Amino acid sequence: MMERYGGPDELTLGEHPDPKVAPGEVLVRVKAAGINPVDWKIGAGYLDGLMEVRFPLIPGWDISGVVEAVGLDVDEFAVGDEVIGYVRKDQVELGAYAELVAANVRLLARKPAALDWAQAAGLPLAGLTAYQSLRRVGARDGDVVLIHAAAGGVGSLGTQLAVASGARVIGTASERNHDFLRELGAEPVPYGEGLVERVRDIAPGGVDAALDFVGGDAVEVSRQVVRDPARIASITDPEVAESGGQYVWVRPSVADLTDLARLADEGKLTVHVDKVLPLAEAAEAWRLSQDGRTRGKLVLSVA
The missing domain is CATH 3.40.50.720 (NAD(P)-binding Rossmann-like Domain)
Incomplete structure (x- = not known):
């Protein structure tokens, strides 16, 4: 998490209360979180004029994981379902670099069986x-x-x-x-x-x-x-x-994400993961991303 805008050195591993699960949301136990350049750009304050950012900030928008609980009026997913998501919320605060993420069902699709957890986490935003x-x-x-x-x-x-x-x-x-x-x-x-x-x-x-x-x-x-x-x-x-x-500024879309998962399961699409780092090394992942030499995706292993 981050207490203020800054570079990779501002990222620290810390404790945060479990997120609340609103109606229409599910709680996901995160297996892996994708790294995207927009993560460190938000962390540096480059998008402050565009987005409502709140601190302490948990960065990240891409997840793969398992549904741990469902909110009121949710019938799209059940506990135990494996999911992926581009979890971009209206306010940038409780993101993907976490053990638990609450996500609206309109941001999630079922995880393609053909991809492992790291590959699946690298798929949504990109x-x-x-x-x-x-x-x-x-x-x-x-x-x-x-x-x-x-x-x-x-x-x-x-x-x-x-x-x-x-x-x-x-x-x-x-x-x-x-x-x-x-x-x-x-x-x-x-x-x-x-x-x-x-x-x-x-x-x-x-x-x-x-x-x-x-x-x-x-x-x-x-x-x-x-x-x-x-x-x-x-x-x-x-x-x-x-x-x-x-x-093009990417938009969340269950239909598009589901189609990507289908293509992966049909063998027409895979995710090349350049490197998987533990959650505690998120700062190093940002440095690698900033270097601009990554082939494919960088991913954080969470669980």
Whole structure:
């Protein structure tokens, strides 16, 4: 938990009263919690103008776990059910880095049997971000899709989802991640200077859609290679909308999360977990996330 805004050093392991379980909610015994860059950005105060944050703050939005109790008027889940959730509440306070989390049923789906607890905890936010971004650009069978940061947490899931839809994927990544992207079904290209030319070499006619999961010059590069600027989506640059593109801020959706779980159970989607750390090492997980070299997901083991 955190007593004030700050960096990883402000994260401490502490005791907090068990959360209350309101009508329409369940209490989840957390097995694992996913790490996302938004966690440390909130902790640093970068989103203070957007979100109501209360201290002491328990960060985190992604969970996998077992239902321990159900609130009034809940028939969607029963005690003992295995669930996953993108547990983003109206106020940022009682988050996922905890043994117990109270969550509204509209934020939860059943855990895919094909994923272990760590993989399942890495799926919700990143998977929903990738899924909703692809939907916003209308990615479909036969499209050529450019994915920036294709080996990261969101990008690796977006790559698999695009391939599963029948799209041809060109993915940017460092050289060390190129074999990984090939395993996911993408054609890797190094990012950096000359990227536009490298993409054109692979796709001389341009690409149908582009997804920016990294920032920097990704949107500008995309504008130079995509045929329709309305089919550019970014999760980092709100100004993309000024040129007709799509800015995506992931939304909780039981339907979308359930579909992701189904794809995992059908063998069309998996979650690559780069590293699992114990809850007590959440600060180190934040440092690794800030370093920006993670392949796939970082996850905290809670129970």
